[in-house]
Amino acid sequence: MPHLTRRAFAAGLVVLPYARGATAASVPYNLQAERSTVGFVYRLSGQPAKGTMPIKRATVSIDVNALQRSSLDVEVDVRRAKTGLIFATEALKAASVLDAKRHPTIRFTSTAVRLNGNGNLSDGAEIDGMLTIKSTKAPITLRAALFRQAGTEAGDLRQLSFRVNGSVSRAAFGASGYADLVEDAIDLDIIARVIRA
Template sequence: MRLRCQLVLISFLLLGTCAPAWAAPSQYALDPVHTRVQFAIDHAGFSKAIGTVSGSTGTIVFDPDDWNSARVEVSIPIARIDLGDAKWNQATLARNLLDAERHPVATFISTRIEPVDAQHAIVHGDLTLRGETREVALQVVLNGLKRHPLPPFRRTVGFSATAALSRADFGIDAWKSVIGDAVELRLEVEATRSRGSADAGDDSDAPDDAPDIDASAPDTPTEQTPAMPPSEQRP
């Protein structure tokens, strides 16, 4: 009996040593400087009007070995929309379009993940815009997951994503003769691993090829929107 117990104990220890260590998904905080939402929409059949929104915040829970466990929550400050012209921005934020005064923030909350392969997935979620909530599917590409090469050398994940939606689905139906209904979305996302994540202890280690840069300095200069001359034509 004693020998049998010893054999069971040895087997247990061996299995514990050889078994893979399943790490819990890490939580990442969106980098509002390097996260940008871009949209394109038809302008009277002449061109695609292109605008961007910067300053999004939120969290991503992600494990590259298990896309199904991923979760996304994002807040998008609609008031920061930029189409390259101040008066055009103002018209777009007006009540008959985005109504930014009453609905200054759009949100996206994932509901399920559809993995495609190691680098791709479809992220389904609820987009709330102008007080209306509709399901949107994001075609997501994982660009990279590694330690950032600049101080403070935090573990960073980056994604690109595309989606399509109808503005009428969100009650944005003014100016039908000038503004198209189909909206093409493109997202570029960077997120930094949050302090306290299960495996965040190695973030302070600099990469071997890290440049000698003052850690107190920001990694990029402050972004400023250049002044643009007023457009003569409005939506």
């Protein structure tokens, strides 16, 4: 995935201002799929390893005047998941884990956005939502921050980037195969870039 180091993250993303003068309405944004992905970290025999899944579809609405009214609905493509290790990728897609043949997508739908700091999503927020894996749906809370894309002018909110982090229990979704080799917790690191529709 386009992993961002601390230095690149600070230099490459410009903080999104709280646009108080904007019209109070949610605005749709289109996903820049080629610049977005879901990254994850799993622990194989105690050692961290990384993988990615491409975002298949996303519906993003952002209300810059009341960011808590923003919403997110995302599906990722399990069949195109990669781990960097062929055997690990095949195990990930196996019936005892994500069962990619029967359940080719994972879906997250937000239900609430709770802002931190001064009301800017760039100060960080918690996004509550429902995560669906293998037809099992359960609530989850993710951490998020929203930024203007690098190179855009102050106040130009047409192109945005957001980063989302969190952790998922495999067992909670019936994806606990190979438990003797792979730990239960999967850490998420999602980078998504969107452009105003």
